[in-house]
Amino acid sequence: MAQSKVEMFSKDEILLADIAKALSHPARIKILKILTDKNVCMCGDIVDLMPLAQSTVSQHLKELKRVGLIEGEIEGPKTCYCLSQKALQTARADFSKLFSKICKC
Amino acid sequence: MAQSKVEMFSKDEILLADIAKALSHPARIKILKILTDKNVCMCGDIVDLMPLAQSTVSQHLKELKRVGLIEGEIEGPKTCYCLSQKALQTARADFSKLFSKICKC
DNA sequence: AACGTATATCGTAAATATACGATTAAAAAT
DNA sequence: ATTTTTAATCGTATATTTACGATATACGTT
Numbered sequence: 001m002a003q004s005k006v007e008m009f010s011k012d013e014i015l016l017a018d019i020a021k022a023l024s025h026p027a028r029i030k031i032l033k034i035l036t037d038k039n040v041c042m043c044g045d046i047v048d049l050m051p052l053a054q055s056t057v058s059q060h061l062k063e064l065k066r067v068g069l070i071e072g073e074i075e076g077p078k079t080c081y082c083l084s085q086k087a088l089q090t091a092r093a094d095f096s097k098l099f100s101k102i103c104k105c
Numbered sequence: 106m107a108q109s110k111v112e113m114f115s116k117d118e119i120l121l122a123d124i125a126k127a128l129s130h131p132a133r134i135k136i137l138k139i140l141t142d143k144n145v146c147m148c149g150d151i152v153d154l155m156p157l158a159q160s161t162v163s164q165h166l167k168e169l170k171r172v173g174l175i176e177g178e179i180e181g182p183k184t185c186y187c188l189s190q191k192a193l194q195t196a197r198a199d200f201s202k203l204f205s206k207i208c209k210c
Numbered sequence: 211a212a213c214g215t216a217t218a219t220c221g222t223a224a225a226t227a228t229a230c231g232a233t234t235a236a237a238a239a240t
Numbered sequence: 241a242t243t244t245t246t247a248a249t250c251g252t253a254t255a256t257t258t259a260c261g262a263t264a265t266a267c268g269t270t
Binding site for chain 2: 051
């Protein structure tokens with residue numbers, strides 16, 4: 001990318017695009033599903049269920065945390081991850097709003 | 106990216122992630138909104154409403170076309186773009202399905 | 211036929227994303 | 241106190257994305 005022109009768009013557009021970005025990799029979709037099934041989950045449990053290296057999974061978790069969709073609580077050497085239902089509600093509403101606007105029915 | 110591991114995930118996850126990717130830039134969100142307002146729109150009209158160069162807008166249109174969210178019909182030297190309501194319905198349903206799964210309420 | 215208009219594509223630069231192994235840090239277990 | 245376990249971060253390679261100007265293409269107009 002040359003210089004970013006992102007600031008030339010509306011807050012809403014930037015925010016939704018950012019959430020979409022967080023959802024734009026199948027690994028991250030899968031992580032959200034895993035956290036749904038397990039409710040609360042150690043990082044290692046997630047890694048075991050993913051076809052990716054531990055450091056790569058950690059990066060994906062970081063991206064999901066960046067936009068707030070998940071939360072991680074450090075418990076000793078372990079980290080417990082869970083979904084942020086609040087952030088998910090907001091994301092859901094934002095996508096709904098977009099599709100309501102652009103879908104005819 | 107090193108080699109892609111995308112094929113290690115489910116079809117559903119890959120598909121949804123791909124749609125999310127198409128929505129992961131504010132310019133593309135804005136284009137969808139413009140097409141909603143104008144219904145059908147020449148490329149140049151879109152370019153005029155965007156803070157980006159013509160070639161850049163063209164690239165964004167290509168990405169939206171790639172995932173099928175918009176369609177472009179060449180009419181002489183011009184190209185008419187419009188939303189694909191069918192693809193939008195599908196995308197909307199796919200996101201709904203994900204959020205239904207991962208949202209508690 | 212030459213020119214103008216509209217848009218896609220090419221070439222390119224810079225930023226970001228994805229992936230991995232190695233290392234670090236921090237707490238638990240021995 | 242040392243070792244082990246867990247997970248984040250660092251360093252790095254490669255791929256992809258974003259952006260632009262320049263060029264090519266294709267049609268309409270003069």
